Amino acid sequence: MRSQGTPPRNQRIPDAAVRRLPAYLRVLEELQRERVAVVSSTELSARTGFSPEQIRKDLAYFGAFGTRGVGYETEALARRIRRILGLHGTIHAALVGAGNLGTALARYTLSRHEDVRIVAIFDVDPAKVGKGIQGVAISPMDQLIPVCRRLGVKIGIIAVPASEAQAVASALAEAGVEAILNFSPVKIHVSDPVYVQNIDLTMELQSLAYHTSVGGYPGPLDGESP
Amino acid sequence: MRSQGTPPRNQRIPDAAVRRLPAYLRVLEELQRERVAVVSSTELSARTGFSPEQIRKDLAYFGAFGTRGVGYETEALARRIRRILGLHGTIHAALVGAGNLGTALARYTLSRHEDVRIVAIFDVDPAKVGKGIQGVAISPMDQLIPVCRRLGVKIGIIAVPASEAQAVASALAEAGVEAILNFSPVKIHVSDPVYVQNIDLTMELQSLAYHTSVGGYPGPLDGESP
DNA sequence: AATTGTGAAGCATTTCACAGCT
DNA sequence: AGCTGTGAAATGCTTCACAATT
Numbered sequence: 001m002r003s004q005g006t007p008p009r010n011q012r013i014p015d016a017a018v019r020r021l022p023a024y025l026r027v028l029e030e031l032q033r034e035r036v037a038v039v040s041s042t043e044l045s046a047r048t049g050f051s052p053e054q055i056r057k058d059l060a061y062f063g064a065f066g067t068r069g070v071g072y073e074t075e076a077l078a079r080r081i082r083r084i085l086g087l088h089g090t091i092h093a094a095l096v097g098a099g100n101l102g103t104a105l106a107r108y109t110l111s112r113h114e115d116v117r118i119v120a121i122f123d124v125d126p127a128k129v130g131k132g133i134q135g136v137a138i139s140p141m142d143q144l145i146p147v148c149r150r151l152g153v154k155i156g157i158i159a160v161p162a163s164e165a166q167a168v169a170s171a172l173a174e175a176g177v178e179a180i181l182n183f184s185p186v187k188i189h190v191s192d193p194v195y196v197q198n199i200d201l202t203m204e205l206q207s208l209a210y211h212t213s214v215g216g217y218p219g220p221l222d223g224e225s226p
Numbered sequence: 227m228r229s230q231g232t233p234p235r236n237q238r239i240p241d242a243a244v245r246r247l248p249a250y251l252r253v254l255e256e257l258q259r260e261r262v263a264v265v266s267s268t269e270l271s272a273r274t275g276f277s278p279e280q281i282r283k284d285l286a287y288f289g290a291f292g293t294r295g296v297g298y299e300t301e302a303l304a305r306r307i308r309r310i311l312g313l314h315g316t317i318h319a320a321l322v323g324a325g326n327l328g329t330a331l332a333r334y335t336l337s338r339h340e341d342v343r344i345v346a347i348f349d350v351d352p353a354k355v356g357k358g359i360q361g362v363a364i365s366p367m368d369q370l371i372p373v374c375r376r377l378g379v380k381i382g383i384i385a386v387p388a389s390e391a392q393a394v395a396s397a398l399a400e401a402g403v404e405a406i407l408n409f410s411p412v413k414i415h416v417s418d419p420v421y422v423q424n425i426d427l428t429m430e431l432q433s434l435a436y437h438t439s440v441g442g443y444p445g446p447l448d449g450e451s452p
Numbered sequence: 453a454a455t456t457g458t459g460a461a462g463c464a465t466t467t468c469a470c471a472g473c474t
Numbered sequence: 475a476g477c478t479g480t481g482a483a484a485t486g487c488t489t490c491a492c493a494a495t496t
Contacts, residue, residue: 010375013443014487022432028410040455049413052455053489060457062443068456068495085432086441093431100337104330106433108427111326116431154438156430181430185252187275195437197430201334204407204423205342205381206311206317207247211421212380215312217239217288240465266477278477279467286479294473295480 017058021081023048024062025053040071087115093155094148096168097137098123101183101201103158106133119151124164144168148175158182169196185198243284249274249309250281254304266297276400313341319381320374320403322394323365327409327427328385332359343376371392374401377405384408395422 027047031039041052048055059065059072066072077092082088090208095106095118102121109118110133121138123129129140148156156172158165158180165184172180172194180197182188185202209215253273257265267278274281285291285298288310292298308314321332321344328347335344336359349355349365350420355366365373374382382398384391384406398406398420405421408414411428435441 012486016365016487018436019257019429021436023411023426025432026428042455051489053491054254054487055458057458057488061273064457066456069454070496071455082435084439084441084443087432087436089440091435091440100330100333104326105427107326109394109431112428116435128304129338154440155434179434181434185249196256197434199425199430200249201331202252203245204340204425205335205339206251206313207245208405208407208421208423209317209342210244210310212312212317214315214317215310217310217365226421238464242465247460257485268477274485277467279469282478283466295476296474297477359491 004059011060011061017061018085019178020048020058023050025078025087026057028074028081032078037074038071039074039077041066043160044069059218068207082115090115090117091108091155092117092119092143092151092153093157094122094151094153094172095117095151095157095159096119096122096141096172097158097160097164098125098145099159102157103133104182105157105159105183106136110134110136116155118157120147120153122147124160144171145175148172148177154178156180158184158188160184162186237287241289243287244311246274246276246284247311249276250284251307251311252315252397254300254307257300258304259375262301264297265303269294270298285309309339316341316343316347318343318377318379319371319383320344320346320348320377320379320398321383321385322348322357322367322370322398323384323386323390324351324354327384328383329359329439331385331409332362336360336362336443342381343449346373346379348373350386367397368399374398374403380404381404384410384414386410388412400415 007046024044027044042053044055045052047125065077093116095102098106098121104116106121118136121136122141122144123131124141128138131138134152152176154177156177158168160168162184165182165186167187169180169182169188171191173190177194180190182196182198183201185200188196190196228370250270253270257296267281270281272279291303291306319327319342324332324347332344332347335342344362347359347362348367348370349364350367354364359363379401380403382403384394388410391408391412392414395406395408395414395416399416403420406416406423408422408424409427411426416422
């Protein structure tokens with residue numbers, strides 16, 4: 001397919017590429033603060049740890065943003081990536097579950113991100129309802145659908161116990177949420193247009209053990225004794 | 227001792243397969259509580275969301291654990307996976323950084339995992355040192371190497387700001403830690419035998435926006451207006 | 453001279469399809 | 475008859491190598 005000048009229209013964009021964009025964006029913002037106007041894929045590579053070719057390819061999926069022989073204009077590229085990700089303007093998120101993990105995520109997110117902003121928090125525990133985290137009120141679960149709808153929430157963050165996760169996911173979907181970050185250790189099912197990304201901390205932790213001297217495949221396991 | 231069956235000797239095991247094992251283990255433990263003695267890959271698929279073929283292939287990397295025509299013996303398979311992961315016995319972990327995220331990770335991990343156990347916590351803030359999280363004391367940073375060595379810490383969890391992450395990683399490596407879970411948003415570099423797994427929450431959150439109606443590749447971006 | 457953008461090659465992982473046991 | 479184990483095919487992602495451009 002020959003399309004020069006024109007950004008590649010109907011090409012499938014690998015999810016892996018999309019997920020690296022925020023890393024590029026972070027570095028570009030750093031560079032802007034350092035008043036660096038132009039950057040090469042090699043320099044971006046040094047700062048992100050991804051290979052220069054991969055960076056070029058990732059960016060090229062969305063069009064030709066660089067200048068051959070020169071590099072990428074820092075500010076323009078940052079703006080472009082923000083636009084591609086949907087981070088121009090503020091995007092509204094809701095956190096469900098204000099336990100240990102949920103509370104930490106809220107504080108972490110609220111202190112760092114202007115672009116993705118938690119605007120509502122929900123919890124089943126009546127003792128928590130009415131309190132707030134950094135100015136965002138904690139509401140009861142039965143408010144989830146109306147509040148998310150009213151506030152135009154696009155992203156849901158699930159930090160509830162496994163048993164509740166599916167119900168929460170369904171409610172979020174019904175409320176019009178379009179993407180979900182699921183920290184519960186169960187596979188949730190939602191109707192088609194909702195995107196789900198899972199982070200299972202237990203899986204991450206336990207699989208780490210494999211890479212230590214105590215884990216690993218020991219060869220033929222002999223003996224069945226406990 | 228003799229090699230029974232045919233455990234695949236010198237085959238490379240995909241990291242992706244190792245990272246799914248904890249999910250299988252979790253379901254197997256559930257099934258044990260439900261007194262289910264045997265399980266098929268189809269049933270495991272229904273409970274984990276991974277495909278039956280993939281599950282069979284993953285397990286087969288480590289040897290032939292099932293019985294054709296029947297399925298997998300729940301208890302034996304669970305024991306096998308724990309052994310492969312190195313989760314027979316308790317494996318010692320250290321958390322570095324007791325901020326919002328670190329504290330939540332400590333509470334989450336300490337309340338859930340018996341097998342991977344946080345035995346030491348470190349923080350730069352003198353106000354936090356001396357306090358503890360669920361019975362585990364918070365120690366000053368300069369104690370990191372001696373304490374980790376003394377306690378035989380194999381896994382390190384980094385939850386410090388980006389600026390400190392590399393120094394912490396190097397210290398952990400020097401203390402003999404063999405695997406690191408890095409929550410900071412920088413690529414850390416450690417000498418060879420240390421395995422590093424990154425979880426970048428900002429990347430996860432921001433890339434989610436792409437999959438909403440506000441994000442996504444909009445086609446040829448025209449106009450440079452903000 | 454330097455650096456991007458990209459087809460093609462190279463890997464890695466997943467899915468398919470079915471032979472092989474129980 | 476049912477379900478595992480596994481080569482082979484398909485898919486997806488990364489790296490290579492170099493033409494195109496400033």
